[in-house]
Amino acid sequence: MYAFWRRIHLFTGLVLLVFVLMYFVTGYVMVHERWFGKRSSKDSSRTEALDLPPGISDAELSRYVQATFDVHGQAGAPEHRKDGSIRINYVCPGTAVQALIEPAGKQVTIKTKQYGFAGTANGLHRLKGYHGGWTYWVWSLMYDSASVALIVFAITGVILWYQSTTRHLPGWLCLAAGLGFTIAMILYLTLSK
Amino acid sequence: MRKWILNLHLYGGLLCAPYLIIFGFSSLHFNHQFGFVDKTGDAVSWQAPLQMEAGADNDATAEAVRDHLGLFGWPLPWETKRDPGGNLQFKMERPGKTYTVQADFRAHVARVESRSKGFWAVLNSLHALGPVPNSRFAPWWSYYTELCTAFVVFAAASGIYLWMASKRERRAGMISLVCALLFSLGLVVYVIVRG
Numbered sequence: 062m063y064a065f066w067r068r069i070h071l072f073t074g075l076v077l078l079v080f081v082l083m084y085f086v087t088g089y090v091m092v093h094e095r096w097f098g099k100r101s102s103k104d105s106s107r108t109e110a111l112d113l114p115p116g117i118s119d120a121e122l123s124r125y126v127q128a129t130f131d132v133h134g135q136a137g138a139p140e141h142r143k144d145g146s147i148r149i150n151y152v153c154p155g156t157a158v159q160a161l162i163e164p165a166g167k168q169v170t171i172k173t174k175q176y177g178f179a180g181t182a183n184g185l186h187r188l189k190g191y192h193g194g195w196t197y198w199v200w201s202l203m204y205d206s207a208s209v210a211l212i213v214f215a216i217t218g219v220i221l222w223y224q225s226t227t228r229h230l231p232g233w234l235c236l237a238a239g240l241g242f243t244i245a246m247i248l249y250l251t252l253s254k
Numbered sequence: 255m256r257k258w259i260l261n262l263h264l265y266g267g268l269l270c271a272p273y274l275i276i277f278g279f280s281s282l283h284f285n286h287q288f289g290f291v292d293k294t295g296d297a298v299s300w301q302a303p304l305q306m307e308a309g310a311d312n313d314a315t316a317e318a319v320r321d322h323l324g325l326f327g328w329p330l331p332w333e334t335k336r337d338p339g340g341n342l343q344f345k346m347e348r349p350g351k352t353y354t355v356q357a358d359f360r361a362h363v364a365r366v367e368s369r370s371k372g373f374w375a376v377l378n379s380l381h382a383l384g385p386v387p388n389s390r391f392a393p394w395w396s397y398y399t400e401l402c403t404a405f406v407v408f409a410a411a412s413g414i415y416l417w418m419a420s421k422r423e424r425r426a427g428m429i430s431l432v433c434a435l436l437f438s439l440g441l442v443v444y445v446i447v448r449g
Binding site: 133 | 273373430
């Protein structure tokens with residue numbers, strides 16, 4: 062059984078190395094945002110004429126705007142506003158685009174915000190959801206795999222430690238320290254008045 | 255040298271194992287929004303004496319009331335209002351609980367309604383919990399986060415070193431590593447450049 066758990070631990074690590082590291086490194090950049098520069102953006106805006114096909118659905122509208130005006134990113138659901146305009150947000154790491162289609166549907170204003178390193182790290186860390194095209198499906202699959210991998214590392218790691226060592230006391234102490242602190246924090250946040 | 259690295263990999267992993275499980279679970283929740291996480295409990299009401307004067311600034315007064323009541327968390331400025339009599343009502347959030355606080359400065363009493371968010375929401379909030387205003391214990395979690403982040407980077411490097419040092423699964427591991435590196439880095443670059 063030891064060889065089996067070792068292979069699971071090893072190959073999960075080798076296959077998901079980049080994504081697991083990416084989430085921890087980008088998370089570190091987010092937590093220490095001040096060290097890596099503010100998430101200020103370079104903004105630009107353009108207005109274009111629009112010729113929408115009649116009876117276009119929301120999903121088709123998102124794709125139409127992307128294809129016609131060379132907009133990149135994961136599309137959010139079009140938001141139909143009270144004044145009759147439609148707003149669609151497109152997000153990819155380092156870039157946020159907002160397309161605002163005027164009520165008559167004949168014109169669209171496209172506002173683009175481009176972020177630096179910290180903003181790109183933030184975007185990589187937060188990108189999620191099984192929508193917006195095949196790229197984002199693959200991304201979300203890697204995201205889920207990396208998440209599951211963390212749980213797998215922990216469980217298989219504990220099994221491998223227990224099976225590969227004869228003196229268990231130092232390991233029990235380390236495990237108890239991490240587990241004890243975590244349980245204490247959960248109880249503190251749950252039971253404090 | 256190899257033994258030292260193996261021991262650090264092993265015992266660092268045991269120390270950080272709970273964090274990895276919490277980080278993995280909360281990441282899955284962010285992607286799938288599990289219904290069982292975002293449930294709030296029943297309201298619990300209580301009141302406490304409030305021996306303090308109202309300040310001119312709503313946000314500062316809300317923070318002072320929070321400290322006076324021995325609570326911790328973030329008063330929500332957009333949910334803070336003052337009635338014509340000068341009493342203050344505000345909502346407050348923290349990992350694990352939400353509060354509605356009515357500070358009656360004339361009667362010198364604070365009425366508090368709190369709702370528990372439950373175990374799973376608390377677990378989820380530990381994803382990257384930093385300092386929480388008026389809490390001495392919560393900031394320790396951010397030190398644990400720093401430790402575990404450093405450990406994960408070390409574990410990746412030391413894991414590759416330990417695998418390379420042993421002669422097992424060399425070929426299959428190398429193929430997996432190279433293919434995964436090319437695919438993952440390619441995907442990250444493609445998403446940034448082409449989205």
